[in-house]
Amino acid sequence: MKVIDKRSLAEILEDYISELTLEELESLIEIPPPEFNYTYAFPCFKLSKFQKKAPNLIAQELKDKIKIPEFIESLTVDGPYLNFIINSKTILQNIFELKNDYGRSREISGNPNKLRIVIEYPSPNTNKPLHFGHVRNMVLGKSLSNLLEYKKHDVFQVNLNNNRGIHICKSMLAYKKWGHNKKPDKKSDHFVGDYYVLYGEKAKDNDDLDKEAHELLKLWEKGDQDTRDLWNKMNKWAIEGFKITYNKFGIKFHEEYFESELYLKGKKKIFEGLKKGLFEETEDGAIIARLKGKYNLEDKILIRSDGTSIYITQDIYLAYKKKEDFNYDRSIYIVGDPQIQHFKWLFAILDMLGFKEDNYHLSYGMISLPSGKMKSREGIVVDADDVIEEVENLAHKEVNKRYPELDNEEKKKRAEIIGLAAVIFYLLKYNPVKGFVFKPDESISFEGETGPYIQYCYARIVSIISKSEKKITKDINWDLLSHEKEKFLIKQLVYFPEIIDASEKTYNIHLIPQYLLNLCQAFNSFYTFCQVISDNKDLEKARLLLIHCVQIVIKTGLNILGIETLDKM
RNA sequence: GGACCUAUAGCCUAGCCUGGAUAGGGCGUCGGACUUCUAAUCCGAAAGUCGCAGGUUCGAAUCCUGCUAGGUCCGCCA
Structure with missing residues (x-):
């Protein structure tokens, strides 16, 4: 079996071209436009700079010099291009023998650059069913996981359930008021979502509803038993419903994280940073990261003046947690492009803290409807x-x-x-x-x-x-x-x-x-x-x-x- | 006000990182191909100032600058 790709051609050229490295040669090799029969082409323009000769001439000289190995059927010159045709036998025999491994011809006995990679997605809110944007997220996450696994990396898929906060309390409140303790009579995440939409409808002509939702959030934070019971019940419904959809796409997680268990954590890291002088305290007692100079970002509050943490605090904690759980080499977040700024902040702050890990935000564009953005509160979504x-x-x-x-x-x-x-x-x-x-x-x-x-x-x-x-x-x-x-x-x-x-x-x-x-x-x-x-x-x-x-x-x-x-x- | 992203035929889109052969596809339109391995297919045609203007280069859809349009973000929300 002889691996055939640009690199195998670059290895041949390397013997005849001293001015360029193997990597440079490889990157110069191109796939010709489809109307040419050639498999690969090597343009000689770059060489003409070094050799002070016409590229056509260089191409011709190279052709005359190069001894072609068996896997190349023909080597021809067309103006400044050196054109290769790989012989069919080598290709088809490779595929026939390697089968499913053909796409990873160079990693069959293991990937020498194998990494431990954590991929976080789709991280839904537990107050409404998944919409079409989540599907984009899920197929990106799943296929990337498949691809990296195919290339023999160790991949760990994790999910962060955003299961607390005012939006969760809204569907809880609507259920509490108008749900009559009903059990789901449809896919259970949809059942939960109906109350979120119902809340939106009722709140249109009832300003007090928002106050009540906030009171419910306070009760939740205090650990009020009834509120927690309701929350547990509805979250379970939402997550059970999601699972059915995940299964459709063959998605299984190595770990499920829950915002409710993380949102108070991360403060410790911030205070450590503060002690080291990495962050500052504002006049009214909030903690802020100054990011204007080195990172060219807006400053970012990390802890509120009342001492409570904010969204980014838990993400800081979760980064450490994932490192602890999986000892990863790289951590990928699959999150839509509205959060690009959030991840710039997050990675900058982690960097300040000395958390020098390989983090990557794989962002993707939002899906909208002909009528504009999706609005889940109003039920204007593609489910x-x-x-x-x-x-x-x-x-x-x-x-x-x-x-x-x-x-x-x-x-x-x-x-x-x-x-x-x-x-x-x-x-x-x-x-x-x-x-x-x-x-x-x-x-x-x-x-x-x-x-x-x-x-x-x-x-x-x-x-x-x-x-x-x-x-x-x-x-x-x-x-x-x-x-x-x-x-x-x-x-x-x-x-x-x-x-x-x-x-x-x-x-x-x-x-x-x-x-x-x-x-x-x-x-x-x-x-x-x-x-x-x-x-x-x-x-x-x-x-x-x-x-x-x-x-x-x-x-x-x-x-x-x-x-x-x-x-x- | 600042930051980021996008702009390619009527519509959708690849190519942009790393400049190189006539800018590839698909939908739609028009014209053809099922007595022959599956017509969810194929063959052909019409359709492009690659947003605009400069610059770099032997060569620019691709790199640089400026502009225009659209989107996103800039919260002690998540």
Whole structure:
């Protein structure tokens, strides 16, 4: 097995180019535009600076000098570019042998840079059900966890339940007043959320309600038994409901943290910092971090003048707690972009405290509605469970259209897998920094650049393989894979490991869906032009190996995204 | 007032970190392809001042500066 990627090419070039390091060479190697047949290209412009020669000339000279190893089929010069074609045999044999490991060709016997990584998400409030923004958060967190695990890091997924505060008391108050001690007659987090919305409605023409909610918060803080009982009951409902939704996405946590257990902690760290002179006390007794100079941030209050802690105090505590619990090398927070400033503050303050850990805020853009922002207090939200259900129903109709004779259980199973794929893929295919408008009727589709498109591709492959009588082997006549569509498809397969690599290094999950689209477009195009099952047995064997390799890569890619494949759809 | 993010065909979007070959896709529109391995597919066409203006460079969607528009944040809220 010879690992094929940019680095393997850079290693060849290294022997002939003294002016650039291996890393520089690797970063210069590029993937040519699709209309070229070449797998990789090396532009010689940079070298012409050093050598004071025309890049075209340098390219030609390099070509003449380089002894090409077996895994390179051809090396040609096109103007200032040195163009490589990797031979199909090496690629397909690699995939065939490595199977699911192909995407981590360099880490098969372990990742030498293995890290312990804590990922915190989706950290919901326990007074209302999860909305579509949480789904974006969940699929980002889950897929990133999958990706880092795939790359053989130790990943610890943790969740911070924001289970206390005035917003929690609002739904409690509404339930207390108008709930008649009812038990949930629907998914229990939705049941809780209804009282949050009810509170919002009632508060519109009743100013006293806010006062009552604050009184309830005070009772809660005092530990009033009735209030605590109610709080426990409603939190349990909310969290039980969330769990059902987490399960949908295969999300399980190594640890669940609760704001109610953390919010008073962290003061100790602040006072230690104060003693060391890291923080200051204001005239009225609050503690403040001065961040204007070194950190170029606004100053931040850490402890109120009445001595109570604020939100950031618990996050300071939690950072230490997570370090203690998991001894992590890196800690990732998956939180929406409105909190960018919060995390800048948090990381700066931790830095002041001497907590020099590798913290990273993976932020993502908010999802809004055509009518504007989501407002959960007014019930103007895209509910997570509702969207999933709707998409599954849509998928059910599609399955039913194609296979009316199927028993309903199988239809339902397929619809679930397809619907979920549509949702996950839709949320992961875009660059996470971008916010977007969710249009319930048109956003989620099964055609074009979608999860089902990728799944369909997979199902087509399974169908061909099961129809063919031939055994798939890696001993084929390699000259037969010479069709333009075959070559283009094989070329896409080469790029998978480096896509995984780039995604792991930058946390740009969307690279994977984008890659899978390219791969599947190449496959579908191949499919229409090249018949696999054929009277030409050698050709059939060759093409079977090719599509089997495509199958492996699709499955590996989809599984990282948290999407299941179907053999039939 | 300050900070950060975004701007690419009618709509959505990739490419920007690390400048390099004719700016890729998808939706929609128009025209084609199911007696042949699944048409949730494919083939073709029309559609772009890459927000604007400068600058750097042999070369800019990509880097720098300024501007415009939209969004977010700047609380002893969470």
